[in-house]
Amino acid sequence: MTTTPTPPTDEARLLDLWRRRPTLTEPEWHALYTLVSATLANRNADLIARLGGTREEYIQDFFEDKVLMLNQNNQELYHRGALAFYYERYLISRLRDPYIKHGLAPTEDDEEQSATDPTDDIEDESTLRRQLSDWLALELDSPTTETAATPQTLIAETLALDLEHLLTAAQDFLHGRGDWAHLAPDSDWIRLYLGCHFCPDGETRASISLNTLARRHSIPSYHTRAVKLGITVPKQQDAALTAFRRSYRGQWLLALGVEVDPEHQLEMTLALKILCFVALKQQESC
Incomplete structure (x- = not known):
């Protein structure tokens, strides 16, 4: 039997x-x-x-x-x-944790802080941003390999990655695909936070406050989510880096092979700016 x-x-x-x-x-x-x-x-x-x-x-x-x-x-x-x-x-x-606890309303300092990046104190950041903006606008709209100064060259020399891989990694992160499938339930607010609040430079698109986005799109625990994404961090440098490493953006950098520390600010800035450019291009409505 x-x-x-x-x-x-x-x-x-x-x-x-x-x-x-x-x-x-x-x-x-x-x-x-x-x-x-x-x-x-x-x-x-x-x-x-x-x-x-x-x-x-x-x-x-x-x-x-x-x-x-x-x-x-x-x-x-x-x-x-x-x-x-x-x-x-x-x-x-x-x-x-005062930076994660929901119910701690973000202050004006928090809102200003959330619109900055742990890498934004690099001296040539504004120049790098302008160059990347011009290069990526060309590359994303009409790919070409004929220009002498290309984003491919900068990315290959700085990050040891090719542009296509980096753009695919950014798109996968923003849409919760592949290695980032566990973020699929969060992808809508991640794109809103980056494309409508964090990444706009005020020239082509105005930044919208997290509070306004939360009301407009019924986003609960909106400050907690900003911490999870890594666009709000403690003010102390060591605590900021620790919190950022744990965040979604920090994990994305680490997955690319980019070290998250003061010695690799240029690499962090370059990768995160490209993530922003992709987010801005894909988030049409706020």
């Missing part, structure tokens, strides 16, 4: 997927997200109420910040209760 094997419990499946995160397939990642969401769905309502936003947002944040990011600091998971403990600690850390 053949015995039908007992299917694994949800907890056993959760622990198995958690342990195998470095090698999970895309369907397995979706399964893990479903199990994590089900485990955390009804927990810590008091903390979430103090933070603002929805439980779905914080579960997704936790998944992106603590489950997707595989590094030596990730904890082992021995039972489902440990996951709930990690999640509670994560929410508490969000409450303690």
